[in-house]
Amino acid sequence: MLRRRDLDLAVLEHAAARGATVHYGHEAIEPVVERGFVRGALVRGPGGAVLSLAARYVIVADGANSPFGRTLGTFRTRRWPFAAAIRSYWPSTRTGDDHLEIGIDLTDRSGQPLPGYGWVAPVGDGTVNIGVGLLSTARDFKGTNVAHLLDAHVAALADRWQIDPAAATGVVRVGRVPMGGSVQPTAGPSFLVVGDAAGVASPFTGAGIDTALETGRMAADVVHQALSEAGPTALQRYPRLVAETYAEQYKLARLWGRLLGRPSAMRQVTGAAVRSRLVGDTLLRIMSGALRRDEFGAPETVARLASTVLQVAPDA
Ligand SMILES: Cc1cc2nc3c(=O)[nH]c(=O)nc-3n(C[C@H](O)[C@H](O)[C@H](O)COP(=O)(O)OP(=O)(O)OC[C@H]3O[C@@H](n4cnc5c(N)ncnc54)[C@H](O)[C@@H]3O)c2cc1C
CATH class of the missing domain: 3.50.50.60 (FAD/NAD(P)-binding domain)
Known part of the structure; x- marks a missing residue:
């Protein structure tokens, strides 16, 4: 980090x-x-x-x-999706942890799943970087305030990460990311x-x-x-x-973005990722760009199948 x-x-x-x-x-x-x-x-x-x-x-x-x-x-x-993201830093005794945490269970005020994720990344300098990213395919994207999502995310993980939600330090960065x-x-x-x-x-x-x-x-x-x-x-x-x-990654991801814009699909994906190590690993490898074209593991197979579907039916 x-x-x-x-x-x-x-x-x-x-x-x-x-x-x-x-x-x-x-x-x-x-x-x-x-x-x-x-x-x-x-x-x-x-x-x-x-x-x-x-x-x-x-x-x-x-x-x-x-x-x-x-x-x-x-x-x-x-008409292509973009992301809105926000992050800041909080003092934490877990600043030296050797892993980052990704939460794919963002919800809106009525508890509906949102296409996006929250993260905590230990920085090693006394602070952790906490943020939230939301896809523009979210149903009520314009009406969703990412600052409120960050507040909720921080409150939910405060005890576990030993932070005081009111003690953010450093600049709050907020912006859009074209993708x-x-x-x-x-x-x-x-x-x-x-x-x-x-x-x-x-x-x-x-x-x-x-x-x-x-x-x-x-x-x-x-x-x-x-x-x-x-x-x-x-x-x-x-x-x-x-x-x-x-190009190939982008095509797949646009499909992904459209799919996750539907709360029911998002709910099923997150549920499956939590229940199954295979689904969770596949999701992580797709999300982190760690798929390798020359490998034939389960995540690569899923990605290849989806690419084939897209070639046969680009508007699927
Ligand atoms: C809140 C938030 C958190 C993010 N977290 C991550 C993350 O953890 N990991 C990740 O990979 N991506 C993250 N991103 C996305 C990432 O920040 C961008 O994709 C990345 O910074 C793009 O790099 P860039 O150099 O193209 O643009 P920028 O990082 O925006 O850099 C552009 C630079 O150009 C300068 N500049 C602008 N206009 C001018 C001008 N007219 N003259 C001179 N200089 C100028 C700016 O000052 C800036 O320094 C995040 C985005 C946001 C909004």
């Missing part, structure tokens, strides 16, 4: 050590576009001064709302889009840190190729790379 501020700093320091110039505290205000090609960005420094940074290629990585990406024409397919490749296009003639700006978080879990790093690496490879030999056409390989890596 690593706090985001530490992870982000480690990534920045690594980039700087490899020769990148890091402009700390600068905000990209708008792209510089010349004859239809992005050629850099206008950037505001901490003192308010605006400078123009020139670039042959630009990688857009400005997160879920992605104003920079939207200026370049990216958009989210609105499942729901943002397009991910490449233009001289730019690429990565991470939440490209909507690549896992639609099973809403986790997007790993896919942000993975797509960042894919984009770096492609830009390296463009700079060293192939020129701008190399950028067109990036959307294919992203699709090859995630």
Whole structure:
């Protein structure tokens, strides 16, 4: 378990050590576009001064709302599910536990199961990270307040995790996570889009840190190729790379999201996961992205069957 501020700093320091110039505290205000090609960005420094940074290629990585990406024409397919998530930190004597806890029994005020989950992750610094994520396919998604869900989740686990619900420490982070490749296009003639700006978080879990790093690496490879030999056409390989890596998983997950939006289905899935170790393990492996295409265990078989059903009947 690593706090985001530490992870982000480690990534920045690594980039700087490899020769990148890091402009700390600068905000990209708008792209510089010349004859239809992005050629850099206008950037505001901490003192308010605006400078123009020139670039042959630009990688857009400005997160879920992605104003920079939207200026370049990216958009989210609105009928595909997204997640709303909230988390904070609480002091706990169990901060050093070596496992995280996932609760798939979120309910609304009337006790109906909700498509989502709550988590507790020991951080090892005196606190635990507690949060809740909810899929937009929930029946009354707009009327459901994730802050209230978090309150209920924290109250339910307070004794077990030895926390005082009123003693949250640190920033409450709340936000939406676009998922499942729901943002397009991910490449233009001289730019690429990565991470939440490209909507690549896992639609099973809403986790997007790993896919942000993975797509960042894919984009770096492609830009390296463009700079060293192939020129701008190399950028067109990036959307294919992203699709090859995630497409099958995404298809399956969209089906999953629609299914879990029905309380009765959610109830049956959680019930079966609690009763059967096989179902529970399958669920965990699907949710954590740990399925391997070259393995033939029960979870892989379930996923393969579902993929086949989707190919035969895409609207199933
Ligand atoms: C409450 C919550 C909890 C979550 N928990 C998890 C989790 O436990 N595990 C997990 O894998 N995922 C989690 N996610 C999802 C995860 O946070 C995102 O998928 C992930 O952060 C995406 O990374 P990113 O780099 O694309 O975007 P971000 O992490 O949003 O980073 C974008 C960065 O760009 C900067 N930026 C934005 N605009 C500009 C600009 N104009 N100029 C300069 N900089 C700019 C921002 O300051 C930010 O630092 C969570 C999401 C939420 C809302």
